[in-house]
Amino acid sequence: MSCGGHGGHSCDGGHEHDPAELGISYSLYKKIDLTNVECLNEAVENSGKDVFKPWEERLSTEKFVESDVDEELLYNIPFTDQIKLKGIIVIGGENGHHPNKMRLFKNRAHMTFDEVRDKADQEFELQPDSSGTLEYNTKIVTFSSVTHLTIHFPSNFGDEVTKVYYIGFKGEHTKAHRHGVTLCNYETTPQFSDHKDKVLDSVGRPVM
Amino acid sequence: MPLESTVICVDNSEYMRNGDYIPNRLQAQQDAVNTVCRYKLLANPENNVGLLTLANTEVLATLTTDGGKILTSLHKVQPSGYINLLTGIRIAHLALKHRQSKNHKMRIVVFVGSPISVEEKEVIKIAKRLKKENVNVDIINFGETDQNQTLLEAFVNTMNGREGTGSHLVTVPPSPRLSDALLSSPIIQGEDGSGPTNFGSGNGFEFGVDPNEDPELALALRVSMEEQRQRQQEEERRTAQESAGTEGTPAAATATTGTAATADSNTTAAKTASASSPMATGESTEAGVSEEEMLQQALAMSLESGGVSGTAAKEPANPISSGESKDEAMDVDKEEENVKDKEEKAEPDFSQVMSDPAFLQDVLQSLPGVDPQSKVVRQAVGSLTGQDKEKDKTTKTDKKKKEDKNDDKK
Numbered sequence: 001m002s003c004g005g006h007g008g009h010s011c012d013g014g015h016e017h018d019p020a021e022l023g024i025s026y027s028l029y030k031k032i033d034l035t036n037v038e039c040l041n042e043a044v045e046n047s048g049k050d051v052f053k054p055w056e057e058r059l060s061t062e063k064f065v066e067s068d069v070d071e072e073l074l075y076n077i078p079f080t081d082q083i084k085l086k087g088i089i090v091i092g093g094e095n096g097h098h099p100n101k102m103r104l105f106k107n108r109a110h111m112t113f114d115e116v117r118d119k120a121d122q123e124f125e126l127q128p129d130s131s132g133t134l135e136y137n138t139k140i141v142t143f144s145s146v147t148h149l150t151i152h153f154p155s156n157f158g159d160e161v162t163k164v165y166y167i168g169f170k171g172e173h174t175k176a177h178r179h180g181v182t183l184c185n186y187e188t189t190p191q192f193s194d195h196k197d198k199v200l201d202s203v204g205r206p207v208m
Numbered sequence: 209m210p211l212e213s214t215v216i217c218v219d220n221s222e223y224m225r226n227g228d229y230i231p232n233r234l235q236a237q238q239d240a241v242n243t244v245c246r247y248k249l250l251a252n253p254e255n256n257v258g259l260l261t262l263a264n265t266e267v268l269a270t271l272t273t274d275g276g277k278i279l280t281s282l283h284k285v286q287p288s289g290y291i292n293l294l295t296g297i298r299i300a301h302l303a304l305k306h307r308q309s310k311n312h313k314m315r316i317v318v319f320v321g322s323p324i325s326v327e328e329k330e331v332i333k334i335a336k337r338l339k340k341e342n343v344n345v346d347i348i349n350f351g352e353t354d355q356n357q358t359l360l361e362a363f364v365n366t367m368n369g370r371e372g373t374g375s376h377l378v379t380v381p382p383s384p385r386l387s388d389a390l391l392s393s394p395i396i397q398g399e400d401g402s403g404p405t406n407f408g409s410g411n412g413f414e415f416g417v418d419p420n421e422d423p424e425l426a427l428a429l430r431v432s433m434e435e436q437r438q439r440q441q442e443e444e445r446r447t448a449q450e451s452a453g454t455e456g457t458p459a460a461a462t463a464t465t466g467t468a469a470t471a472d473s474n475t476t477a478a479k480t481a482s483a484s485s486p487m488a489t490g491e492s493t494e495a496g497v498s499e500e501e502m503l504q505q506a507l508a509m510s511l512e513s514g515g516v517s518g519t520a521a522k523e524p525a526n527p528i529s530s531g532e533s534k535d536e537a538m539d540v541d542k543e544e545e546n547v548k549d550k551e552e553k554a555e556p557d558f559s560q561v562m563s564d565p566a567f568l569q570d571v572l573q574s575l576p577g578v579d580p581q582s583k584v585v586r587q588a589v590g591s592l593t594g595q596d597k598e599k600d601k602t603t604k605t606d607k608k609k610k611e612d613k614n615d616d617k618k
Contacts, residue, residue, distance in 0.1 A: 068340070
């Protein structure tokens with residue numbers, strides 16, 4: 001599931017490892033609805049959003065999220081468009097702070113730690129990655145139309161606190177189809193002739 | 209104002225029969241719950257509030273925007289059994305998890321008035337779980353405050369974590385007004401002291417003065433209002449005894465040492481207007497005794513004089529001047545006329561809040577604090593009279609003119 005190395009080294013799957021090109025493909029961060037991102041068990045409020053950085057800033061250690069009470073972290077991530085998710089990169093903290101497992105749930109809004117005990121749509125075993133070189137490929141079929149993604153980090157490599165510096169998404173986006181009113185008539189002035197059959201059906205009722 | 213769903217947990221154990229809070233813990237708690245509920249619902253029209261009992265854990269009201277529902281279920285609460293704090297909190301959390309709008313923040317407000325017999329370990333565990341799920345908890349510690357203090361402090365500190373101020377602990381010692389203590393606490397004030405903008409009926413806080421901005425003034429207003437009410441009581445009794453004609457004036461004089469500007473001219477005017485319902489008994493000026501009578505009067509008054517009170521309101525200096533001159537043993541008759549004259553006069557006062565009968569009821573309920581404050585009254589009042597001396601002079605001259613006119617009419 002993960003390919004190592006970068007810069008002119010291609011794997012079976014034919015992934016590009018040229019950082020610049022990766023950067024272009026890891027641009028789904030723009031489609032994240034940041035104001036509505038929820039991170040449960042974060043130590044500092046609203047620090048969860050800080051990990052969705054542009055590709056160029058992925059190595060910056062200034063902003064990160066730490067878990068609070070225990071080592072679990074739960075992300076509820078809504079997107080502004082429909083996403084076809086293909087890959088995820090996670091840069092975690094040093095040594096024991098790095099999460100060792102990642103579980104994904106698609107299109108389940110506002111999940112809590114109880115609900116997350118359910119079977120995940122996909123699970124990954126993570127390896128420590130402090131440079132963002134390890135890509136985890138998602139099942140394309142499962143994650144072909146995602147509007148909301150839940151990421152659960154249940155455990156880490158031994159520390160009390162889990163630390164994550166960067167989470168990047170690779171894939172495509174399409175405008176989400178909003179099922180609104182598709183057939184409607186607009187009238188500037190109502191014409192009786194247009195509503196003949198319906199008007200006479202009304203029933204009058206005295207108010208007082 | 210953020211969207212919030214709140215579950216209020218009420219302590220309905222046997223310890224609530226205790227009378228160290230007036231009239232008893234259960235009633236004081238009900239008042240306080242009502243206050244919190246109203247504030248939450250006013251803060252944002254989409255806020256939800258639910259109700260739950262801690263002893264015999266039971267959800268009395270599911271999350272609703274209707275304050276009336278909460279109130280009716282609240283009144284059915286009877287003290288029985290002992291509280292089970294942890295179960296109650298867990299059930300409150302469950303109720304919150306099933307709230308309709310997941311956009312609402314979750315909050316639990318717990319009233320604890322009986323000893324908690326749980327290990328600190330368990331308490332911390334629950335606090336951690338709630339923290340993980342992003343729930344805020346406010347605890348009001350009253351009744352058995354000393355016993356529970358350490359446990360509850362540990363709970364709230366765990367909830368808040370390293371930084372974070374979402375959860376609060378308010379400890380209220382035995383006092384007449386549990387809900388008053390809450391009004392000034394972070395539970396209602398908000399963490400930056402912003403406070404409810406339109407709370408307490410009418411224009412802002414009681415008396416239209418924000419206790420944050422001007423606490424002395426607010427205190428003085430309240431105190432002088434209670435003083436004025438007492439004075440009016442004396443007046444009534446004096447009228448009743450007028451025919452006997454004995455200690456009318458001295459009794460009045462004792463009760464009225466320098467009343468400052470009152471926010472209570474409304475009650476004053478309306479009461480004298482309806483002086484036809486004489487206050488019985490020439491008893492002492494005990495606030496406890498007069499409270500019931502005044503309450504009845506207020507009820508009668510608010511029923512009949514919704515309009516009268518509106519016009520009669522807004523007199524700052526008139527009561528002052530009349531009060532001060534009373535010290536010099538003015539005639540009761542003239543007093544009454546002066547008071548009635550106030551109705552004709554339309555001097556703008558501190559606010560139009562006074563014209564609200566519902567507000568008067570609220571105000572009356574705060575009476576129990578009068579006696580201990582009688583000295584405070586005088587002090588506070590003394591400070592205010594300095595401010596109002598100018599007003600006094602002008603109104604005094606006006607008064608005299610009117611008195612003359614009235615004498616002529618007689």
